[in-house]
Amino acid sequence: MAAVRTSSEVAFNRIAIAAVLIATLIFLAPIYWIASTAFKPKELAVSVPPTVLFEPEVTPFVRLFTKRVQMQKTVDPQAYEAAPWWEKRIYDGGERVLKVGKDVQLSQYPDRFMNSLIVAVISTVLAVGMGTFTAYGFSRFKIAGEADLLFFILSTRMLPPVVVAIPMFLMYRAVGLNDSHIGLIILYVAFNLSFSVWLMKGFMDEIPKEYEEAALVDGYTRMQAFFKIVLPEAATGIAATAVFCFITAWNEYAFALIMTNRRAQTAPPFIPSQIGSGLPDWTTIAAGTFLFLLPVAIFTFLLRNHLLRGVTFGAIRK
Amino acid sequence: MASVALTHLDPASRAAARGWSDLTIRNMFIIPTLAFLIVFNIFPLIYSLGYSFTNFAANRSEPWQFVGLQNYRELLSDDHIWSNFVITAKYVIVSVAGQMIVGFGLALLLNRSFPMKGLITTLLLLPMMMSAAVVGLFWQLLYSPSWGPINYVFGLGDFAWLSNPDSALYAVAITDIWMWSPFVMLLSLAGLSAVPQHLYEAAAIDRAGWWYTFTRITLPLVSPILLIALIFRTMEAFKTFDIAYTMTTQPTAELIAIRLYKQAFQQWDTGKSCALAYIVLIMVLAITNLYVKYLNKVKER
Numbered sequence: 001m002a003a004v005r006t007s008s009e010v011a012f013n014r015i016a017i018a019a020v021l022i023a024t025l026i027f028l029a030p031i032y033w034i035a036s037t038a039f040k041p042k043e044l045a046v047s048v049p050p051t052v053l054f055e056p057e058v059t060p061f062v063r064l065f066t067k068r069v070q071m072q073k074t075v076d077p078q079a080y081e082a083a084p085w086w087e088k089r090i091y092d093g094g095e096r097v098l099k100v101g102k103d104v105q106l107s108q109y110p111d112r113f114m115n116s117l118i119v120a121v122i123s124t125v126l127a128v129g130m131g132t133f134t135a136y137g138f139s140r141f142k143i144a145g146e147a148d149l150l151f152f153i154l155s156t157r158m159l160p161p162v163v164v165a166i167p168m169f170l171m172y173r174a175v176g177l178n179d180s181h182i183g184l185i186i187l188y189v190a191f192n193l194s195f196s197v198w199l200m201k202g203f204m205d206e207i208p209k210e211y212e213e214a215a216l217v218d219g220y221t222r223m224q225a226f227f228k229i230v231l232p233e234a235a236t237g238i239a240a241t242a243v244f245c246f247i248t249a250w251n252e253y254a255f256a257l258i259m260t261n262r263r264a265q266t267a268p269p270f271i272p273s274q275i276g277s278g279l280p281d282w283t284t285i286a287a288g289t290f291l292f293l294l295p296v297a298i299f300t301f302l303l304r305n306h307l308l309r310g311v312t313f314g315a316i317r318k
Numbered sequence: 319m320a321s322v323a324l325t326h327l328d329p330a331s332r333a334a335a336r337g338w339s340d341l342t343i344r345n346m347f348i349i350p351t352l353a354f355l356i357v358f359n360i361f362p363l364i365y366s367l368g369y370s371f372t373n374f375a376a377n378r379s380e381p382w383q384f385v386g387l388q389n390y391r392e393l394l395s396d397d398h399i400w401s402n403f404v405i406t407a408k409y410v411i412v413s414v415a416g417q418m419i420v421g422f423g424l425a426l427l428l429n430r431s432f433p434m435k436g437l438i439t440t441l442l443l444l445p446m447m448m449s450a451a452v453v454g455l456f457w458q459l460l461y462s463p464s465w466g467p468i469n470y471v472f473g474l475g476d477f478a479w480l481s482n483p484d485s486a487l488y489a490v491a492i493t494d495i496w497m498w499s500p501f502v503m504l505l506s507l508a509g510l511s512a513v514p515q516h517l518y519e520a521a522a523i524d525r526a527g528w529w530y531t532f533t534r535i536t537l538p539l540v541s542p543i544l545l546i547a548l549i550f551r552t553m554e555a556f557k558t559f560d561i562a563y564t565m566t567t568q569p570t571a572e573l574i575a576i577r578l579y580k581q582a583f584q585q586w587d588t589g590k591s592c593a594l595a596y597i598v599l600i601m602v603l604a605i606t607n608l609y610v611k612y613l614n615k616v617k618e619r
Contacts, residue, residue: 013430016426016427016430017427017430017432019427020424020427020428020432020438021438023424023427023442024438024441024442027441027442027444027445027496027500028441028444029467030445030453030456030457030460030496031444031445031448033456033459033460033467034453034456037459045459046462046464046465047465048464048465048470049470050465050466050467050470130350130351130354131351133346133347133348133350133351134347134348134350134351136347137343137344137347137348138348141340141343141344143344143348147614149352151607151610152355153351153352153355154606154610155603155606155610156355156359156360158553158602158603158605158606158609159359159363159599159602160557160559160575160578160595160598160599160602161557161559162559162575162578162579162582162595163363163366163578163595163596163598163599163602164359164362164363165582166366166582166588166591166592166595167362167363167365167366167369167592168358168362169376169582169583170365170369170376170588171362171365173376186358187358189354189358190354190355190358190359193351193354193355194355197351221337221338222337222338222340222343223337223338223343224337226343247447250449251448251449251450251451251452253449253450253451253452253559253560253564254559254560254579258579258583267452268449268451268452268560269451271451271452271455272451272452272455272564275455275458282459285455285456286456289452289453289455289456292449292452293448293449293452293453296447296448296449297444297447297448299447300440300443300444300447301440304436304439304440304443307443307504308504308505308507308508311446311501311504311505312505312546312613313613315546315613315614315616315617316505316508316543316546316616316617
C-alpha cells in the first residue's frame with residue numbers, strides 16, 4: 001500500500017477486520033454447539049429457544065462411558081447416599097448404572113475410541129516410515145519415469161474409498177481380515193502412503209544435498225549419512241507428515257463403515273450409529289463427538305504452519 | 319527436479335565401496351512402497367474389473383456367470399444412475415462454487431495485518447480438519463426443524479432442511495461449504511501474499527481504482543492457485559460420501575458414491591457395482607490428471 005493512507009482506506013480496513021471477526025464467529029458456531037451440548041443438562045440440548053448460556057455439567061460424559069438402564073422404581077435412599085458423585089448424576093436422571101458384581105459396565109465408546117487410536121497410530125507409523133524412505137529415494141536418486149511414478153503414487157490417494165472397498169471387502173472376506181485391526185491398518189497405510197511420500201519429498205528436497213556429500217567425503221556410508229544427517233534434518237517434516245496421516249486415519253469413515261462392524265469398529269462409524277431410533281440423547285452424542293474432535297483441534301494448532309503444505313501434498317510451501 | 323539427483327548410481331562408487339551401493343539403497347527405499355500400493359490398490363482394482371463383467375453377487379453362493387458388457391450397458395441406460403449423476407453434478411457445482419466464493423472472500427478480508435491474525439486464521443481452518451461423518455451427524459441437530467438453532471436464528475419455523483426432498487441436497491452442500499471454504503481460503507491466502515507489493519504501489523501511483531487493481535493485478539496472479547483449489551475441491555466433492563450419508567437419507571440427495579455403496583453393500587449386486595465403480599474411477603482419474611498437471615505448473619514457478 002502507498003505510504004500515506006487515506007481515511008477511506010483506514011475505514012475499509014476496519015470494516016474488513018470486523019467482517020473477519022463476524023465470519024470467524026459464524027464458522028466457530030457449529031463447533032461451539034457441539035462443545036456446549038456436551039456439557040448441557042439433557043433437557044437444555046433440545047430446548048426452544050436454543051440455550052446458549054447455562055450451567056455446565058459433566059453428566060453427559062458419565063453417560064457416555066457407562067452402560068445404563070431406565071429405573072422402574074425410585075432409587076433406594078441408602079444406595080443413593082453410598083453412591084459416588086457420578087453415579088448420583090445417573091440416578092438423578094432416572095437411570096441406574098449397570099454393574100457386574102461391583103464393577104461398573106463400560107459402554108462401547110471407550111472400546112471404539114481405543115480402536116481408533118490403535119488403527120490411527122499404527123497406520124501412521126507405517127505410512128510415515130515407508131514414505132520417508134521412499135521420499136528420500138525420489139529426492140536424491142535418478143529414477144526412470146520419475147514423474148509418472150509420482151503420479152501413480154498420488155493417484156492411489158485419489159481413488160474413491162467405496163471403489164477400492166468393494167474388491168478389498170471380498171478379498172478380506174476370503175482371508176478372514178474383515179472386522180480386524182490389521183485389515184483396517186493396511187487400508188489406511190495404503191491410503192496415507194502416497195500422501196506421506198509426496199509431503200516428505202517436499203521436505204527432503206529442502207535439505208541441502210551438500211550435507212550428505214560432506215558426510216560421504218568424511219567416510220560415512222550412504223546409510224549412515226541418511227540416518228545421522230538427513231533424518232534429524234527432516235524431523236519437523238516427519239512430525240508434520242505424521243500428524244496429517246494420523247488425522248486422516250482418525251477421521252476416516254467409509255472404509256471403517258464397510259470393513260468393520262464390532263471388534264475393530266472405530267469411532268467415526270460408531271458415533272452416528274448411536275442415534276438409533278426414537279429421540280436421540282444429543283448430550284451423550286455430543287460428549288462422544290467432543291472427545292473425538294478434541295485431539296484433532298489440538299493438532300490443528302500444532303500444525304498451523306504446515307497446513308498449506310499438507311493440503312497441497314507438499315506442492316505449495318509459502 | 320532431475321537436477322536434485324546427486325549421484326550417478328555407480329555400483330562401484332566410493333561410498334558404495336564402504337557400504338551398499340546407491341543403486342541398492344534406491345531400490346530398497348522405493349520398491350517396498352510401490353509394491354505395497356500395487357498389491358493393495360492396483361491388484362484389487364484388477365480384481366474388480368474382472369467382476370464387472372459378471373453377475374456375481376457377494377451374498378450368494380451360486381456360481382457367477384460371465385455377462386460381457388451387460389453391466390455397463392444396463393448402467394448407462396439406467397435412469398436411476400443418471401439421476402444420481404445429475405444430483406452429484408448439482409452438488410459439486412453448488413458446494414464448490416460456494417466454497418470458492420466464501421473461501422476467496424475470506425482470504426481477501428484476511429489479507430491485511432491485524433492483531434491475532436494467526437490465531438483467527440487457525441480457528442477458521444478448524445472445520446476442514448474434522449471428521450466429515452461425525453460433524454455431519456451433528457449438523458442434523460443444527461438443522462433440526464423442532465429445536466435446531468439454525469431455524470431459530472433465521473426464523474424459519476419448522477422448515478425441515480434434511481427431510482425435505484427439495485432442500486436436503488443443498489443443506490448438505492451448505493455444511494460442505496462450511497467445512498471446506500477454509501481450504502480455499504488457505505490456498506488463496508498463499509496466492510495473495512505472493513503478489514508483489516510493488517505492483518499495488520504502482521497501481522496506487524497511477525490512481526487505479528479498487529476494481530481495476532483487483533481484476534488486473536490480484537485475480538490474474540492468484541488464479542493459478544485458485545484453479546488448483548477448484549480442481550481439488552471438484553474432485554473431492556464428486557467423491558463425497560461420508561457427509562451426505564450421515565446427514566440425510568433423502569433419495570434426492572443420493573450422490574453417486576452413496577448409490578455405489580448401496581448397490582454394493584446393501585443390494586449385494588457386486589458385479590454391477592464393480593462396473594459402476596469403474597465408471598466413477600475413470601472420471602476421478604481424469605480430474606486427478608488435470609490436478610497433477612496444474613499442481614506441477616504452480617510448483618515450477
